[in-house]
Amino acid sequence: MFTGIIEAVGKLAKVEAREGDLRLTVDSGTLDLSDVQLGDSIATNGVCLTVVELTGKGYVADVSLETLDYATLGSLPVGAPLNLEKALTPTTRLGGHLVSGHVDGKGTVVSLEPSGRSTVYWLEAPKSLARYIAHKGSITIDGVSLTVNKVEGCRFALNIVPHTQQETIIENYSAGTVVNLEVDVLARYLERLMDPSLKDDTIKESTLTAGFLAEHGFMK
Template identity: 65%
Template sequence: MFTGIIQAVGTLAGKEQRGGDLRLVIRSPGLAMNDVQLGDSIATNGVCLTVVELTGKGYVADVSQETLAYSTLSGLPVGARINLEKALTLSTPLGGHLVSGHVDGVGTILERREEARSIRFLVEAPTELARYIAHKGSICVDGASLTVNSVDGPRFDLNIVPHTQQETIIEGYRPGTKVNLEVDVVARYLERLLLGEKAVESSKTGSGVSMALLAERGFLR
């Protein structure tokens, strides 16, 4: 688990295809690596990756086909800047929100505009994720815990303050930039709980929480 508070910005120093999977070499001079061991997890642009080798200047991690299908990692060019965060411990302040590092899909930056010292971004998420994104709720974008300012269907608005601009890769986003998205894990579990016994049926039919189901459960009148 992670908090979505970026600890350092690293760079992609190398990438290598390995039997259909991908091996990444991350250079992370700003990330304290003295307590990192083989097998530890590091959120790499929001993707939980396992350290398979320590290089002295960073780490090496393998990326499975499943992860490549749901994230932007396969398209990152060598030299790309990357948000980094080590896994939280029981003594880690939870300054953001609970983040699993299991990316749900890829979003697209639609608009960027300056607003005083902040930057406002309009982001479009995959339609299947729209129901998990709430006004003033939390969302993880390339590993950074951010607050949703407004929602319109699959599109949502973010306000990025100067500190976040300086400490993450977000300042470099432009219209067309692809970003990793992870919705709030609480929303996913809540959906399953609301489905109750219908969760088994849902997995076969593809149906989810509907207005009729909410009414049946007493949430609507």
């Protein structure tokens, strides 16, 4: 698990094809790897990757076909900047929200609008994911925990303050940039729990309904 608070910006140093999937070598920049061991997880542009080798300048990780289907890692050129975050520990400050590192799909930056010293980024999500994106809810963009400010159909707006732009790869975004999306894990579990096809008649029926959740601000 991660928090969505980026610890360093690294870069993609090498890409190797391995029997259909990929092995990536990452230059971790200023990320402290002194406590990282083989088998540990590092969120790389929001994708939870397992460290299979430490190089001195960074780490090596394999990317499965499943991940390549859902995330952007397979389309990035060598030298591309990467948001990096080590897995959280019991003493980590939860400054963002709980992030699994399991990317749900890809979104596209639609436009950028100045707003004081901040910038409003409008993005478009696939219709299959838009239902999980709510006003003032949490979403992860390339590993960054952010708050949704507006929602219009499949499009949503994020207000990015200068610090976040400077400390992440978001400052490199422009209209057309494709990013990794991870929706709030609570929304996914809630939908699963309410699936009528999985109803167990031996369990007392809950009074929790979609109408109740909407009335109390959990759904729109």
